[in-house]
Amino acid sequence: MKALYFENFGDSSVLTYGELPAPIIGDDDLLVKMTLIGLNYADIYRRKGEYHIEKHLPYINGYEGVGTIIACGSNVKQFRKGDDILFVDVPFANAEQVLVPVENAIKIPAGLDKKLVASIGLQGLTADFLAHDLGKNQPGENVFVHGISGGVGQILSQILSADGINVYGATSTVEKQQLALAQGAEKVFLRNSEWEKEYTSFFDTVYDGIGSTLADSISFIKNRGKVVFFGMAGGNPPEIDFIRLLSQSKSILTGDLWDYLTSSNEREFRSKRLFSYFQDGKIQISEPTVFPLAQGKKAHDFLESGKSMGKILLEP
Numbered sequence: 001m002k003a004l005y006f007e008n009f010g011d012s013s014v015l016t017y018g019e020l021p022a023p024i025i026g027d028d029d030l031l032v033k034m035t036l037i038g039l040n041y042a043d044i045y046r047r048k049g050e051y052h053i054e055k056h057l058p059y060i061n062g063y064e065g066v067g068t069i070i071a072c073g074s075n076v077k078q079f080r081k082g083d084d085i086l087f088v089d090v091p092f093a094n095a096e097q098v099l100v101p102v103e104n105a106i107k108i109p110a111g112l113d114k115k116l117v118a119s120i121g122l123q124g125l126t127a128d129f130l131a132h133d134l135g136k137n138q139p140g141e142n143v144f145v146h147g148i149s150g151g152v153g154q155i156l157s158q159i160l161s162a163d164g165i166n167v168y169g170a171t172s173t174v175e176k177q178q179l180a181l182a183q184g185a186e187k188v189f190l191r192n193s194e195w196e197k198e199y200t201s202f203f204d205t206v207y208d209g210i211g212s213t214l215a216d217s218i219s220f221i222k223n224r225g226k227v228v229f230f231g232m233a234g235g236n237p238p239e240i241d242f243i244r245l246l247s248q249s250k251s252i253l254t255g256d257l258w259d260y261l262t263s264s265n266e267r268e269f270r271s272k273r274l275f276s277y278f279q280d281g282k283i284q285i286s287e288p289t290v291f292p293l294a295q296g297k298k299a300h301d302f303l304e305s306g307k308s309m310g311k312i313l314l315e316p
């Protein structure tokens with residue numbers, strides 16, 4: 001089968017597209033022919049050697065995608081050949097065929113478009129746990145989302161708005177700003193503009209997946225507020241003065257999606273909760289950008305440039 005792989009950590013030039021042996025199915029596995037594969041920031045961290053990656057020679061990146069089952073292991077009862085599934089936590093996804101343990105497979109509800117599901121899988125389940133397990137905001141609260149027009153940002157901000165929370169955010173371009181406003185945000189600021197002083201100690205919660213902005217995030221929350229820190233798209237966060245935090249009763253919460261997807265039950269109830277926002281028409285996201293898997297390098301460069309708006313997908 002064809003796959004996108006790399007042998008050494010480094011910049012996007014380490015990526016190679018070529019022939020590798022197809023996986024061999026086990027009793028509790030599904031063999032899936034990939035339709036669309038999600039590209040995520042974590043794949044960049046992994047390619048650079050800065051994040052956990054499954055041992056494999058050569059490394060194959062990617063943990064998320066949508067595809068069609070082409071074979072089922074002998075113990076599999078709940079799926080059949082020909083079913084379409086989503087997965088968000090299975091290694092070696094940057095390939096034409098992926099072995100999915102049956103417990104990691106997520107059913108795609110009838111009526112939801114496969115491309116949409118591929119565009120919302122991992123980022124959507126992240127937005128879901130950030131909002132419902134960490135933020136737990138109440139209607140009427142004011143929250144701020146950094147990178148509001150990114151993949152996680154678009155879904156997170158619309159989950160929060162749909163739940164009655166007032167969403168503010170920041171982004172880098174007027175185009176992204178208009179998109180976030182059209183998706184229901186109260187106010188969207190341009191990064192590096194002069195709005196920050198006015199919003200010091202204003203928000204109940206700041207959602208920060210940029211990392212380098214963590215000190216600002218802490219200053220934006222009011223006493224007893226919290227920062228939900230969940231990623232480093234803009235670079236590593238600065239050192240935090242915990243004694244100062246304590247003196248203002250400010251908190252930092254963190255979380256990794258994988259610790260919230262530890263069983264098939266969790267995958268099912270969390271994905272149902274996420275899909276319901278789309279089925280009820282409460283969330284609209286921008287069209288994903290699709291690259292052929294063979295052009296994985298271009299896709300990595302585009303994601304790292306910060307210019308993307310929403311999901312990047314790879315098509316085998």
Ligand SMILES: NC(=O)c1ccc[n+]([C@@H]2O[C@H](COP(=O)([O-])OP(=O)(O)OC[C@H]3O[C@@H](n4cnc5c(N)ncnc54)[C@H](OP(=O)(O)O)[C@@H]3O)[C@@H](O)[C@H]2O)c1
Pocket residue numbers: 040041042122123126147148149150151152153170171172173176191209210230231232233234235255256257258303304305306307308309310311
């Ligand atoms: N904790 C978890 O379980 C989990 C799961 C998934 C993702 N994440 C994290 O969530 C964050 C967002 O992921 P995503 O998939 O939504 O990515 P994304 O679509 O690329 O969005 C990230 C946004 O960050 C903004 N940004 C600010 N500074 C940047 C910089 N120096 N370089 C690039 N972008 C910059 C960009 O928006 P503007 O141009 O508008 O500022 C960009 O759209 C990442 O840090 C990722 O690692 C965490």
